Amino acid sequence: MSTAAPTLPAVSPTADGALRLADWGLIRAEGADAATFLHSQLTQDVKSLQPGQARLAGYCSAKGRLLASFVVWCESAETLWLACSADLLAPTLKRLNMFVLRAKCKLSDASAERVLWGTAGASAAGLLGQAGVWTSVSSPEGTLVRLPDGAGLPRALWCRAADAAAPALPALDAGSWAWLEVHSGVARVVAATVEQFVPQMVNLELVGGVNFQKGCYPGQEVVARSQYRGTLKRRAVLFDSAAALNVGQEIFHDADPGQPAGLVALAAPRPDGGSSALVEVKLAALDSGTLHAGAADGPVLARGALPYALPQEAA
CATH class of the missing domain: 2.40.30.110 (Aminomethyltransferase beta-barrel domains)
Known part of the structure; x- marks a missing residue:
């Protein structure tokens, strides 16, 4: 399948360095039931997530439409982190907290304590070493989460203390980071696209963001029906x-x-x-x-x- 429009010239990416991601925010989930609660709310298997692992996940309405998307990683048995678009953090956090009820899980906005940096190119490769995609690597300088490559270049989220000095890496242009994100093929839900897509409409299950073997979550029947019927x-x-x-x-x-x-x-x-x-x-x-x-x-x-x-x- 193809359109009749000609392709534009190919671009050879040269992005390298690190960038403070002002358009990303961070939620901390703590407590004995944190993983179980998130497992019941997201499209991803969170209960089996172990330290050193990260996963992509969606958060859907009852109609199966994406309210947010997350990069989730596990720090310990009772602490998980969820990175999402900053413009969705407050409403998403409020909605999730409505369903905690008696679960032993505390959800909070951690954006003032931890900041997210994006790193790409040779700088990311040097920091990540042999870490594979959706691996998290912790060190005294923070936690790196390897993301899918963009245009063939390695990328990572770097969660660091808010008061830490900027990484001693080249400055990465915001446009270059965004272009690599587009070319990773992983769509991030933002305020302008809330409730516009069932996960498969943005290929979320193709990039590992939907687990069809896990239990129920909001919108699960719609997502499953989209996958298996027609x-x-x-x-x-x-x-x-x-x-x-x-x-x-x-x-x-x-x-x-x-x-x-x-x-x-x-x-x-x-x-x-x-x-x-x-x-x-x-x-x-x-x-x-x-x-x-x-x-x-x-x-x-x-x-x-x-x-x-x-x-x-x-x-």
């Missing part, structure tokens, strides 16, 4: 454009200008100009014609390559 009709696809693209922007097909064919889930500036974006889109819209940002006569989108195959294309 063919999924919408997926996240990587696109480039010579124009700026924005999260939450609607995408239109030239043959059906009256209704949107998709939504930008994550976007970033290309190093050579223009934008790259993860776009949730109707798969039928990829068969022919062209996709455009904002309107059917808006900037054309050129399809790029995800770091993994979509199921329909792998068959």
Whole structure:
């Protein structure tokens, strides 16, 4: 499946260094029931998470729509950390706390005590050593969580004390970090996309964010039904454009200008100009014609390559 739009020139990524991630926030979960409680709320198996391990997870409404997405890692049997978009931290924390009830679990905003840095390229490789994806590595300087690579470059979240000095690494440009995040193929839910997607619509299960063997959680029946009944009709696809693209922007097909064919889930500036974006889109819209940002006569989108195959294309 492909659109008729030409691809933009390939970019050779050179990003390296570390960046304070102002658009990420951090939740601490503590207590004897912390893992069990989170297991009951998220799309991921949290009960089996051990120190040194991290996982991707979604938090859904009862209708199976993503309210937030997390990078979760285990510090100890009674302490877990959840990194999410900063603009969703307060409402997500409030909603989760509504369901704690008698569970021995305390959830709190830890953003004032710990800060998240993003590190990529040779700097990340040097810090991570042989650590694999979704491994957490702790040291006196903080905890590193290896994320999926972006455009072939290693990436990691680095959770450090808020009063610690900045890492002695090159400064990483925010646009470069965001572009690598887009090219990792892992969509992060932000305020502009809350309740827009069932997990599979942004490929969450393809990047390890959904466990279909675990017990119930909010929206679980909808997520399971989307997986096992019929063919999924919408997926996240990587696109480039010579124009700026924005999260939450609607995408239109030239043959059906009256209704949107998709939504930008994550976007970033290309190093050579223009934008790259993860776009949730109707798969039928990829068969022919062209996709455009904002309107059917808006900037054309050129399809790029995800770091993994979509199921329909792998068959």
